[in-house]
Amino acid sequence: MRRWLFGVGLLAACGGGGGAATAGESGGEMMCTDCTPVGAMTYALPSPPGAVLWTTTTMDKVLREAAPPTATGEALQLHAARNEFEPLQLVVRADAAADVTLELSAFTGPGTIERREVHRVDYVRISEPSDPAAIGSSQIPDPLVPVAWSDVHAAPAGENQPFWITVFVPPDAAPGDYEATLTVTVAGASQAIPVKLHVFEFALPAEIGFDGNWNASFEALGGGESLEKVEALKDFFFERRLVPGSVAWPAGLNYTGGIAYDCASATFLAEDNAYDFSQLGPKYIEGVGWNGVGFPSFQIMQFVDNSTPRPQEFCGVDRGPDHYGTDAYNAEWSKLLAALEAYLVERGWQDRGYYYVQNEPQGPEDYDVAAFLADLAKTAAPNLRLAISEEPKPEIAEHPQANGHGYDLWWADLSHFDPAYAKTRQAAGDSVWWYFLYGDLPPHFNPITIDHAGIETRIAHWAAWKYRIRGFAYYSVTGWGGDPYTDPRPQGTNQNGDGFLLYPPQNGQPVTSIRWELLREGVEDFEYLRLAAGGSVPATPDEAAGCDLSVAGAVSSVTSYTRDASALKHLRDELGYFLEGARDGCPQLDSEAPGAHERAAYYLNFQDPEGEPRAEPLEVDGHTWTKIGWPAYDAAKGWGWSGPHIGDASIMLYQYLADAPVDELQRSVIYNDYGRTDTFNWDIENGRYEVTVSIGWFDREYAQQRVVVEGAPLFDSVATTPAEPYRVASVTVDVADGNVTLEAGQTDQYTMLNWMSIVPVD
Structure with missing residues (x-):
């Protein structure tokens, strides 16, 4: 990734x-x-x-x-x-x-x-x-x-x-x-x-009670024109209870700008100008001369880039060939960190x-x-x-x-x-x-x-x-690049809107x-x-x-x-x-979804709806079983799947084990071939239900199968083996949100689903 x-x-x-x-x-x-x-x-x-x-x-x-x-x-x-x-x-x-x-x-x-x-x-x-x-x-x-x-x-x-x-x-x-x-x-x-x-x-x-790092370019938003524009943008963030990536911009508390750091004395030196951190820090951290509250916290400094935590040179001392640094480099770096701590403690900002x-x-x-x-x-x-x-x-x-x-x-x-x-x-x-x-x-x-x-x-x-x-x-609120109205993928990724929220x-x-x-x-x-x-x-x-x-x-x-x-x-x-x-x-x-099912017992067989078993209706153990494949969730139908590859027939697979010495329900298997989590929803009237699920594949071994029903683990990294090819378990759940939810699978591991039943409990 x-x-x-x-x-x-x-x-x-x-x-x-x-x-x-x-x-x-x-x-x-x-x-x-x-x-x-x-x-x-x-x-x-x-x-x-x-x-x-x-x-x-x-x-x-x-x-x-x-x-x-x-x-x-x-x-x-x-x-x-x-x-x-x-x-x-x-x-x-x-x-x-x-x-x-x-x-x-x-x-x-x-x-x-x-x-x-x-x-x-x-x-x-x-x-x-x-x-x-x-x-x-x-x-x-x-x-x-x-x-x-x-x-x-x-x-x-x-x-x-x-x-x-x-x-x-x-x-x-x-x-x-x-x-x-x-x-x-x-x-x-x-x-x-x-x-x-x-x-x-x-x-x-x-005060803002939920923090965040919403990294934005204030210059792209017009904040570079004046401190008045900066304050208007800080208002814009604060009124939405969202914390900008740089609270005191255009000032900062670090060694790269916004405040002077003196290597000789290992102290920060305030300068008498409106753009210095000594002026903008208290304003946007404590709200002094602004809104009386300020943002709840601030980032002091960060790594150089994704693979480089610290700069190659600091205070005239080279870091050396790796990221651990030489003794001399680490001594200077430690002085900086101590100076940061002292600055924070003095102001009560630790x-x-x-x-x-x-x-x-x-x-x-x-x-x-x-x-x-x-x-x-x-x-x-x-x-x-x-x-x-x-x-x-x-x-x-x-x-x-x-x-x-x-x-x-x-x-x-x-x-x-x-x-x-x-x-x-x-x-x-x-x-x-x-x-x-x-x-x-x-x-x-x-x-x-x-x-x-x-x-x-x-x-x-x-x-x-x-x-x-x-x-x-x-990572980026303002990374729209060109025209975001016609090019909503400026980062070249799969998500429309990735890289910009404004x-x-x-x-x-x-x-x-x-x-x-x-x-x-x-x-x-x-x-x-x-x-x-x-x-x-x-x-x-x-x-x-x-x-x-x-x-x-x-x-x-x-x-x-x-x-x-x-x-x-x-x-x-x-x-x-x-x-x-x-x-x-x-x-x-x-x-209550438009397709919500009334309170009753439901029996769902996970299989290719167009394949085996072909019996119609499918009658097993005195129950009629609904054939459930991999369709995307549809509120009008009242059931379906959500997952990273739903709709891709090359990944969301079916299998029917015609020669397995088990009943029709356990002969049918559906699984995500990429080993990812998928969520199945069955919309239903609220109440208490017993939910039972069967997993497994005859004569094969799958070591870490996972099924969660309504937040309760039914199978948590459970193995099925040739000696025990199937596992069946039940859980009683109180449905209060209008649907029974089953989560199947985990990263890079197969979960082999056979069937599921949902039965009311008095």
Whole structure:
């Protein structure tokens, strides 16, 4: 896999804020009994002649060609805490090409809420889908162009034109119910639509509680023009609760610029100019003279490049032929690290700053260097936090050459994340982040991909809470290269959108994106969960807190999570009602896919639907078995697969063992020939079920087969052999998210699936 160089980044501290003590004390076991059921969130609105106005969740990407919904509603509805931004989508579909204008009045109720913004949703041309889970269209909505309420927009004939409307509820807003009027004019005909806003009786914390390393070029965004432009861009990041890769840019605390380091005295020398770190550091780290809060942490310095942790020469001393350095070089380097520590301690920033030591070590030789550098750094500067972009692993954390010294921050590529060992490091006091790459393929969520469903961006933060992940990192927010509207693969990878989450500025303003705005929604969701846990994040997943069971209903693992955007949005809204005291417990996900099966027993035979066994119906052991192959998940059918190679018949294979002395069900086998994880969903009415699965292949041996059902390991690296060619196991699960989820396989290992049954349990 191609691995990426990260730029400058930060780490957030989790703390502060209020919370629901009862939920924290109960460990999330007090579930809501008075929550409202999910209602329609995609529906047509009152419309002017010659047009259809409609709405849907902001996680639903509205295709130009999508048919308007048949369900109807009379108003738009928002729910938000104080100090929260909350968006909605308004879609205009004009019968004939027409001019469109929008006007939204101020919200009135217990008080007045003034700030409201509008963006026009634009589209990116997709010449090739990212992967089998990609949305199937040549135009995918993503850019959000800032426009004024008075602007006139051209709506194409017979196609959808969405608008993204965002309301900000100030920290001092009175809680309660507000209303405004959205007036939409199409070809001169106007329609007034009520917009209802419920402001919860709590506020999101002023500080950012979920960290990140969103590496951006401020120069590309226009920040090189003046410090005023820089501050506007820092506002842009902070209001989205996203941490830029370089907090104090154009200054920094390192030896390369932004502050002077004197090798002779081994000290940092402040200079009397507005661009020095001594001026910009306190401003953006503590918020002095800015917003009074600042960003939660900052990166002090980082490696030279992917394969070179330290520069060849430092303070006039050559490093030598390898990365371990000479004694003279290491002495100078240790002085630098001690100076960094002293600078941080003097200002009380030792829990904010960190040194990003090494990027993605690739094997034992790199692990040796990582351990050596950790020992060197901690010996010179015991209070200096160290970061490494690698999943927590014993080869580094327990390396004998580290002499008990280690890394404080682990940045794990999502696809390589090992929850079990990560928990070990979290228990030892380390923090774990995730970062995302083009290789994070289905069934993993990937927040960076343009032609993936929007829920993948937001659900990532619910998964982060589940695993106590403290931040996200991404190597490039502004790496669009040429024209990202027509070339969404500037890095040459398989993912549309890889390398950029923002678009080139227009009229001096950043052009944000659906992906970027949904990151804010996800971070705000994380803040709700933090408040439900009393304002802090437990160290490990073993420490139950707040509304953990609300999260468990939405996320079973990093490859098993709800795809129901309306259900997730409703879950967040009900969580808000719980936090303000209007619900008696933590909400559960209320999901009902259009193809959901009624509560009953189902028997599923994994086989080639067009091959053997050919009996129709397939009757075995007194049950009728549905033939299940490798089709992609389809909500309308209520079942299907998600995985990196679904749809590729050369990889997703079938076998029928005609001569095996077993029944028809175990003669049939399906498997992923590349040995990857695939997720199967069977949408079904909520309740308790016994799920049974058979794996194996007659007269063959497969050593590390893995099957997980609803997050519970059924087979965990289990072997089948010629002596025991099949294994059958059952687990009883409580389905609260509207589907039974089976995860099969792991990297580079075969899992041979035979059949699965789902039987209600009283």
